[in-house]
Amino acid sequence: MIEIHNLSKLYPLAGGYRTVLDNLNFTISPGEKIGILGRNGAGKSTLIRILSGAEQPTSGSVKRSMSLSWPLAFGGAFQGSLTGLDNLKFICRIYGMPYQDKIAYVQEFTELGKYLREPVKTYSSGMRARLAFAISMAIEFDCFLIDEIISVGDARFHAKCQHELFEKRAERSFIIVSHEAHNIREHCTKACVLHQGKLHEFSDVDTAYTWYQGVTA
């Protein structure tokens, strides 16, 4: 379970504050798949970062009683002078997992070959995306936070990601934020719309989408 109570986030702005998230309350149960729709700048990524614990809310609380991933973004933020393997080791170390038995999986998924032991700055953007995704899958979580589904890479990479995330890990929870409805329609059982700092919950994706179109048109 993840419980969000009276969560608000304000950012300082020249001459005042902007309320990005305004007193949100909701819960995520094990196995639940929630999609959050919102326009650019609606606060989707902020919400994901606060849920993950990477950023602190201005007020309110996030209670996590199941393990929650970091915000999976598929561009991947890597230190260019480190190798792909160094990055894998670092992530495994901070999560307290042995990395030795993850190498084969990452090697196979990323198809990086010898490049796994070369600095990330020599990678193409597709290689980076594959590495970022494979490292995200190396640590298991009960709930995955996904910020805008896979916008990089080719069709083959997309198919592999879909398989890893939504087929092999079908029993897990997901929170997916996106500005496009089809991603959410495909994978989520419940949808919300983040609009002007408020989170509006809907029982099914289509009602949410109709409402989203109404307010953003």
Add this chain to the structure above:
Amino acid sequence: MQETLKAFRIQSRVIGALLLREVITRYGRHNIGFMWLFAEPMLFTLGVTALWSLAGMHHNSPLPIVAFAVTGYSSVLLWRNMPGKLVCAIEPNLSLMYHRQVKIIDIFLSRLALEAVGATVSFIVLSALWVSLGLMKLPEDVLKVLFGWFMLAWFGASLAIFLGALSGRSELVDKLWHPASYILFPLSGAAYMVDWLPKAAQEAVLYLPMVHGVEILRDGYFGAVVKTHYDVTYMAAWCLGLTVLGLAQVRVVSRMVTPE
């Protein structure tokens, strides 16, 4: 208690991982790799020792120039490099803070640990080298040397945490630290003994906390050959004050950072 222990385990894990990462990003795997951690400060100290010997600084005093330079410059490296490494340490590491267990204080502590280890190993190795070549004697009072070294490290670390956290709020800190650290170097006690100065100047320089640390270190190293002036309580008060202010600032900045 159980919770605290768990938190402590996570934090040690994170700091350990950050340490290894920092070593590779800073020194790489080429040539002597992480040995640069000690080699870099050693080269500095060697260069300064050579300069000071040539400049004939030792005419002022009966002190052996090599031991004087090694104790002086090593202590500067210890307290001055720590703030240098923490000022502006937050921004390049923002992407790591996507992982909730990585906190600003962990990034700070891992960098401080590296600086402390680098400066300490270089001090020990250089001293051992000069002693074995007969250019330097062994310290009179090892415990006092260790105590002075510890005080300088504490001062450096607390100043670093304070400035490092402040630099997350304003770029001014970075701009002002560079000139400040150059001006403080000649005043810090590395290149003089307080006793050589006129009375008025002695009182003035003893307002600077690091001067006390260097004096303690030299008191331990040279023993009764030199007359030293220091006040442990005064220096400890500075360190404690900076530690409290620094940790408070880290708390403030932690709430303000937005991972990229």
